[in-house]
Amino acid sequence: MTRFNQRSVRPAVHSPVTTTGERTITHEGATGHLRDARSELFLLAVSNFVGQDAFYEKGGDRDDRYTRLVRKLAVEDPAWTVGLLGWLRGEGNMRTAALVGAAEFVKARLDAAAAGNLVPDVGAENANGGGWNRQAIAAVLQRADEPGEMLGYWTSKYGRKLPKPVKRGIADAVQRLYNERALLKYDTDSKGYRFGDVLNLVHASPDPDKPWQGYLFQHALDRRHGNADEIPEPLKMLRRRAEVSAWPVEDRRKMLDSHDLAPTFEAAGMTWEALAGWLQGPMDKAAWEAIIPAMGLMALARNLRNFDEAGVSDTVAAQICARFADPEQVAKSRMFPFRWWAAYKHAPSLRWGHALEQALGHSLANVPRLKGSTLILVDRSPSMFPGYGFSTPNSSDITLAEQAAVFGSALALRAEKPTLVEFGGESKQLTVPRGGSVLKLIEQYGTIDGTDIPTAVKKHWFAHDRIVIVTDEQTRPGWLPSNMHRYGGMQETAINDLVPKATSVYMWNMAGYKPGAMPSGTAGRHTFGGLTDHAFRLVPLLEAGRDADWPWIQPAA
Template sequence: MSKFNTARMRTGATSAVRTARTPTGRTHEGAPGYERTPKGELFLLAVSNMVGENTFYESGQARDSRYATLIRANTLADPEWTARFLRWLRTSANLRSAALVGAAEFTRARLDAGAHGMSRQTIDSVLQRADEPGELLAYWLSSYGRALPKPVKRGVADAVRRLYDERALIKWDSPASAVRFGDVLDLVHPAPAADKSWQGELFAHALDRRHNRDTPIPDGLPTLRARAELLALPPGPRRRALFDDAETARATLRAAGMTWESVAGWLQGPLDARTWEAMIPSMGYMARLRNLRNFDRTGIDDAVARDVAARLADPAQVARSRQLPIRFLSAYRATSRSRRWRPALELALGHSLASVPALRGRTLVLVDTSASMNAGFSQDGSLRRWDAAVVFGIALASRCEHADVVSFSTITRVFDLRPDEALLRAVERWRTGGYFLCGGTETAAAVRRHFAGHDRVVVLTDEQAGGRDVGRALPATVPLYTWNLAGYRMGHAPSGSHHRHTFGGLSDAAFAAIGLLERGAHADWPF
């Protein structure tokens, strides 16, 4: 009888996150654990790490320390790889804090090793929003003191020339920040960009603001001058009267660079429907997504609401916004009593999951809903790791030719996947139907119980299994794809080859690796 030349024979392929082939330790729940290479451990930690946030098994401080240690180790071992990774982490994975901390620690490691080059460019590459130079400097000052090395100064200065303009100053230069725009300028001394004749006046004005110097706003800064005129209006009816004519209000606010947050402060009271209607055309995608409940509460006009919904559902706008898929779930829950936004949010979520592959054959999708997956990872605590697992799990299953979806913990429960059911409705049915089990993490038992000749098994989990070895719970010829959502040190199965592969993150990007591996191609890093 043939052992290798069978119908299940698959071309061998490798993936980026690699481990030893045999257990090297234990998971937090005591199952055989597989230690990843430093690159693999860093990758999975970074794409799931909200800096400073506690997780079920690891404090925020311990997690951040491990992250910094991994950045420094990989910087010394392979600085080119680490620099590419950090740029990707900020520009494609859209994770701000991890990228900024990573760039600072990359630079510190290079300096300590006496290495030259790369640090300036790496710092510049992760600074993509005008508040981020101050963020990175605040981290450096709190970690390493006020002495700023030249690569830090030059990298931040490069970003300042690229990012600082009038609207950035209005939006991001806040007295609540420890490191304001003027502080950044004092610390790194950037020369104005040669092609921005107004930037010298902007820098001078930012310094005057920071040092409380009562100097006139330069003529070359019309947006700031327009804003000053608005602020000079006495509070009360004269400010509210601006919104008597929506077109005039819209043009005036746009000319003054007023965001919805600054208008709320300027009016010194709640925003009503006509105020929102005047501002909505100038609001960005994320601002609209965040304020859907406010739009409903104040009763904006139905025609305006339709325009908001159309923009939310537009695939080009979704791609440009770079919102993580779970943000649409958060918005859906925040507006659960309203039917205005459901179709648009459903479409938007679908567009944000464009990389989810269509898989032929039979797929077993196991979603970890143990207690450790109930850990939050959003700042407001509204989103849990198991929310992300369910979104990705159902999205994948709905694209499969045939899929069995199972929630597992100490026990298991099969989820009834309904054809043509909208994804967000399926996720809410999961929540209200009691599929979040909140027990232990018996992954191997769930695999053994529900595997029935499937072509592949996909597990969405934090990998902190109890019990037996997960990788050996199904035949070696059947691919096991683990989607890691927490980034702990030990994995629950081998990874990198022999039909055992681990991915991670909070976006759909890693799904593309499944298609590559199924075609026998090698799935390298996504950068």
């Protein structure tokens, strides 16, 4: 009898987020599945805005769990953890979690070294863990205000004495990040650690390939100590800003109305916030139109309401829309996909709509066009609206439910044969128009009390080729009324009871809670996480019969 050599046999593939086989319960009482430490840390890291409460977990508890996991893996698996932290700050776009993680990574390794519990990794670090530690610090500092942020975190928690790896990692970042524009934007009196303070503490040397940087460092030190009488000649942007700042206040708005000051503002490194302070009054049409060319995409997307209220011209609006429609600029902005939904949601005018749709599409470039039939389940339960119940505040805050709707809608509109369902305790299928708009499709979603993944699967799965579930995984047990007569009561039903192993199930974890709703890592059951589209790249890889690894590890050719 043929048992194994059958046409239906597929190669076993593995994905990185892996369960251990140990059981627990979800926050809603169903059987939960525990993940190994790396998997738990990854899912938490990509969803943890430090200090913020989640529906089932206080912010402090989440931060403590994150710190414990980082400190554990810093000692046990430093190479993997450094890879995570660098990716988290880069492609993962999680700034604060990466910074906190790097600091705790270093502290854990220094503590282990002091206790004699650190095994040196020959070729990667010295006996005190300096190599990995310095790499971790430098890897997560990607913006010029972050060296000061790192010092603020470290000294507030561990005191003013800075270990050498912290100093050297920060010095590496300072050499890479400090320039004139950064000094103008971030070196302000509101900061506890000014650029001069950072330079004093870490003793960074100027980059030999940046002959102007020595002048910049000295000027930052002089202005910190109040003796920056004259700006060095090589610092042309700072000198231009000083000239513009010297204009009489009463003449500034007249100059703005009568001259094209956009090139001047660009040369002076003016941001829109700096311009508002320079005018010492409201930002009107002329002010916005002068500064818009120098604004980044994030600032543009967040100010659409202000542009409309000020009456920015259609010509300038078209220039903004052209930038939103540029895939290279969208990629460079590293904006989360849901930020484009937020911009659309809060913009008064329809003139931005098509460009925002294009920008959202560019930010979701990694969402695959899945062949065959796909069941897509999007969680709309109360826990996906953390802090807000069922009402979303009229602000830029976008709930997990809306973020899930962004991913689910994009996947549905690109899939060959999609079945798109919103679920909670009950569920409802949504209409997916061919060639439709992700932004308009998101507007169809509602809110549904309860969370019951198995029942939603049972109701809507009809031999689809795959299932994608976008959720926080905290499901209720799921009940099959047909089993009540056999068991004298209700029986819990798991996803694996309902879906054959030949059908892949992809769980998209949005919240990073500890319990998972199903086993994962192999046997057609895979869990991803994050607030960007990057993990979607794993789906075609797995369906092509290839193993998927962590996103910072390049697949073998």
